[in-house]
Amino acid sequence: MAIRGLINLPRDVKSFYYYIIVKYNLTKWKYLDQSVDELFVKSVEKNPFKIAIQFRNEMWTFLKTHEFSNQTANVFTDLGLRSRQEVCFMMSNRPEYIGVWMGLTKMGVIPALININHRSDYLLNATKAINCKAFIFENIYYEIVAEIIPQLMDYNPDIKYYCFGEIPVLSGGTQIAPFDCQCIHELISSAPTTQNYLVSKQHFDSVLFYLYTSGTTGYSKAAIFRHYRYLTLGVVQHTCISLNRDDIIYLSLPLYHANSCVSTCLSLIFGLTVVIKDRFSATDYWNDCIKYKCTVANYIGEICRYLLAQPVRDCDQKHRLRVMFGNGLRPKIWRDFQQRFGIKRIAEFYASTEGNSNLINWEGREGACGFYPYYYTIFVRFLYPVILLKTDEETGQVVREKNGLCVAAEAGEVGEIGARIMDSNPISKFDGYTNESETNKKIIKNVFKKGDKAFLSGDLMRMDVNGYLTFVDRTGDTYRWKGENVSTADVESVIQKVTQLSDCIVFGVDIPCCEGKAGMAVIVIQENDFDANRLANQLSRQLPPYAIPVFVRLTTHIDITGSYKLMKNNFMKAGYHPDGTGDRIYFYDISGINKTYVPLDSQILDDINAGKVRL
Incomplete structure (x- = not known):
């Protein structure tokens, strides 16, 4: 035991050193009561003409970002927004996104960063989750917002609506579901670039914005994100993976996602350049990294899986990335991903949107998302x-x-x-x-x-x-079958390996006359590509019997959240019962010599519900 403690001592001492640096910075900012907007202004003073944000062929310096945020603050002050008021903010990845929320932050207005994939009831629920005074959205989301206006009018008729960009029209020249909405892009572009807005001192512990949980199995919840939380994420990454001011970060995640806060903080507060992509593209990813000379990239696990599923190409290792940081990279593909793309270090970290539990595997230990010191x-x-x-x-x-x-x-x-x-x-x-x-x-x-x-x-x-x-x-994603706990993540990883990284979700379903929940997998695959015998054979080799899904549904599409998490809710509700979607459902038949998946017909379904089938 003592020997193991000595072996891990260098790691633990270095971790303690990092902890002291992080703690020192946070204590200093807290003592000086500094906020994100104040620290951003200091970055502008140090690097006014350095590129802060690059998007396609646009290059925004720190000074331009600062001036645009001033223009935004001036406009919304004139429109009547005041400190501590809450607004919904919905915009695609572009430099103006960062400029608008920074302008609102300077005013003390609290934006709720809306998931651009939210529609209908999900969008309505997200709006109702805060005390919304105004809804600021990009014109490409005009129709989506218009759909919930009647319900929002019933809920709160005083909400103001501001559109960034021209209001879209149909080919006949008629507006899409017109409602009282003011265009703001021209107002912002013509507003003074100096500070004319009402100054409201923001504090180290003030609310910065609201972020929404992913909502894979239900409505998203609005998590409170304070200034110190944003700064903590940035200073931990900056310290533990030894970033420097010359680093260029590639960010293809949506800007409303908690993971993206790390990259924007590293730019706005620590002076690095961040290259933002309008949306993730597995095809463009490595060419973009090469084009923009990126040295660091921010990932989530599903991005890594999509990249690994791409055909091998010459550009796979011609990039300059020396480190990738993020979370959710599954251990089963970690080594394959790192070797194929030549990534020297992967810094997997653990953090939840709303929580205070943070870990980081700065060493790049394969499969780990963090560690405790030996004498933890x-x-x-x-x-x-x-x-x-x-x-x-x-x-x-x-x-x-x-x-x-x-x-x-x-x-x-x-x-x-x-x-x-x-x-x-x-x-x-x-x-x-x-x-x-x-x-x-x-x-x-x-x-x-x-x-x-x-x-x-x-x-x-x-x-x-x-x-x-x-x-x-996840605790809710672990189910119990045949007296054993089954990890949905483990089963999903095996199925994705067998099906060449197809989208897949696994969950437990109730069966009459049975204790616990039987496993069910939903796999995105074409019918003519499905080999029932091969899947059954491979799963029986790689999984214990209790973890092999009893049911398999073949579908052509699984909805994803804005952070590329696969949504389970609708499939969990349908279970193994036919729902008229045209999806094929298979049953794991263990009655014969060769255990395999067979189509679930009405007779088998009746026998299962009657408790006549051996499971």
Whole structure:
């Protein structure tokens, strides 16, 4: 044990050094009560003519970004917006996106960064999640906003609507669902570039904006994102992966996504250049990195899978990227991805949109999203807030001792990531959502001592003997079948390998007369490309019997969120019952000598529901 501690000592000492740097900066900013907009102005003063944002052939210097944000603030001050008011903001990836929200920030107005993929009830729910005074949107989303205007008028007739760009018209010259809306792009372009707006001092702990959770299984929740949270994400990455002012970041994620906040912070606050893409393209990715001479890239796991699924091309290793940082890269494709594209280091980190639990694998250890120092039971309890709590395999609940306190997970055990809540420390403060009841659901009390509390992430992880943490699954995405816990993430990874990285989701479904939930997989694949025997054979080789999906649905499309997460909700509702979509459903038949997938017909369905089929 002592030897292992010595082996990990250099890593742990360096981590402690990084922690001190991060803590020093946050303490300094807190003491000086500095906000994101104030620190951005300091960056402008240091690098007025350096490129802050590059988009296609547009190059915005720090000074231009600063002046555009001033113009935005001047216009919205004249239009009547004031400090602490909340607005919805919906715009595609472009430099103006950053310029508008920075202008609102300078005024003290709080924008809710709307997912551009939201439609109908999802968009309506996102709007109602805040105290919306105005809805600012790009003209390409005019029709989408128009669809919910009647419901919004019933909910709050006082909301003002501002369109960036010309209002679209149909070929006949008729406006699309016209409503009272004011165009603002020309007002902004002609406004003074100097500060004429009402100055409202923003604080280190002021609300910066609202971000929405991904909403893969239901409506998104609006998470509170304060200035210190934004700064924390930036300073951690800047410190731990040793970025410098000459680095150029490639960002193809949507700007409303929490992961993108890291890249924009590194630009606006730390003076790096960020290249933004209007939308992710697996075909253009490496050519873009080469064209813009990028040295760093921001990823999420699904992007890596899409890139790996592309045909091998000459440009795969002609880029200058030395490091990629992000989260969600699955261990099963980590090595293949890194070797094929020649990425020297992958800095996987763990952070939730709303939470205070943050980890980073700055070393690039394959498969890990972070680690605890070897003597973590000492350091974590008294210094760093993130903890791994032991969970009960049967119930999934956090395990407690007889005295009512929680139990820390040991090496090899699966536990739920949590983080102690300490309001005096910006690293460990938990703000939650705009909905107080939803916030309270994420808080657990009496963790390591009576009266303390922690944020429960809902993410299950496993720690090895060296303290490295590997993501297992979401608590809601783990189901129990045949007395065993099944990780949907593990099953999805295997199926994607077998089907050459096809989109795939896995979840548990209830079956009459059976305990637990049977596995069901939904795979995007064409019918003539589906080999039932091969899939059954490969899954039986790579998965334990209890983890092999009982049902498989073949579909042509799975909706995704703006952060490329596959949405499960509608498929979970349909389950294994035919729903008239034309999707083919298969059943894993274990009655014969050769276990295989067979089409689910009405007779098999009746027998399953009657409890006559052996499962």
